[in-house]
Amino acid sequence: MASELIKYLRDLSHLAFPFNCFGCKSALDEGESPICDDCRAHLPRTHYWRQNENTVERLFWGRIKLVRATSYLFFTKGGIVQEMMHQLKYNSRPEVGQILGGYFGMELDDSWYSDIDVIVPVPLHKDKLKKRGYNQCDSIVVGLAQEMKKSFRLNAVQRIRSNESQTKKGRFERWVNVNEHFAVTEPDFLTGKHILLVDDVVTTGATIEACASAILLVPGAKVSIATIACPNPV
Ligand SMILES: [Zn+2]
Incomplete structure (x- = not known):
């Protein structure tokens, strides 16, 4: 009954x-x-993970030294990927990130990620985190990590506004623009590791570049990039 x-x-x-x-x-x-x-x-897959010197890797040439870079899907205006990204970022549906991260992880070849030690999201500033309630990249990281059977760290890097920084700029910090920068909060943990840095979308690459640059200041750190979406072409 x-x-x-x-x-x-x-x-x-x-x-x-x-x-x-x-x-x-x-x-x-x-x-x-x-x-x-x-x-x-x-899903409009890029298959960039099977392509050396793909469009996303080329975007960062001459800017930062990466091991590999890829996006999962092409983002087109009015398409299903745009709708899913909207649900993920603005409609309180972080589970979309975990699902897509899981699909992505299933399609990545073991050879693509076998040497990766830890997966890390591009962080949100704490004010934005408070407003949205979650970092949309965290759930993507969790989905990827589950499928790739890798460890992840959600708070290894922090995003700070310049006026919050009362002290001198730290050793492991890089600017994204005049107002924001990224700081590695756990440099000892990242030392000597190959880090897969994850964002939801890559467009100009400026945010990822600044975040990866901060990580690359850590001794022996190497960085690869994975995002769920990129424009077609980037
Ligand atoms: Zn559908």
């Missing part, structure tokens, strides 16, 4: 708040993944 009641209430709530695909918004069946099979099958 109780289980029937639970089922009845669940069906009722499903009518009131139907579950919709994060990509195409079509109604989902109970138990179906929040990204429908059709959207998953038609």
Whole structure:
């Protein structure tokens, strides 16, 4: 009786708040993944992870020294990737990041990531974190780490506004623009490691460049980049 009641209430709530695909918004069946099979099958994959000197790697040439760089999907205006990124960043749906990070991790070859030691997100400034409630990159990192069977560290790097820095600039800091910079908070942990730095989208690469530059000040640190989306072409 109780289980029937639970089922009845669940069906009722499903009518009131139907579950919709994060990509195409079509109604989902109970138990179906929040990204429908059709959207998953038609994700606009870049396949850059199978391509040396791909467009994302080239974006950073002459700017920072990276081991590898890739994005998972092409981002087009009005497309399903834009919709999913919107859900992830602005609609309180961090689970989109974990799902896409998981898909990405499944498609990356072991040879692409076997020498990576730890996965780290590009951090948000704490004010933005407070407003949004979560860093959208954290869930991507978790999804990737689960599939790649790698460890991750969510707070190894911090994003700071310049006026908060009362003391002299630290050894492991790099500016992103006149107002913000990144500081490595756990340099000892990152020493000598190959770090996979994760962001949701890469466009100009300025933010990733500044964050990676801070990490590269740590002795022996190497950096690779993975983002869920990039424009086509970058
Ligand atoms: Zn869909």
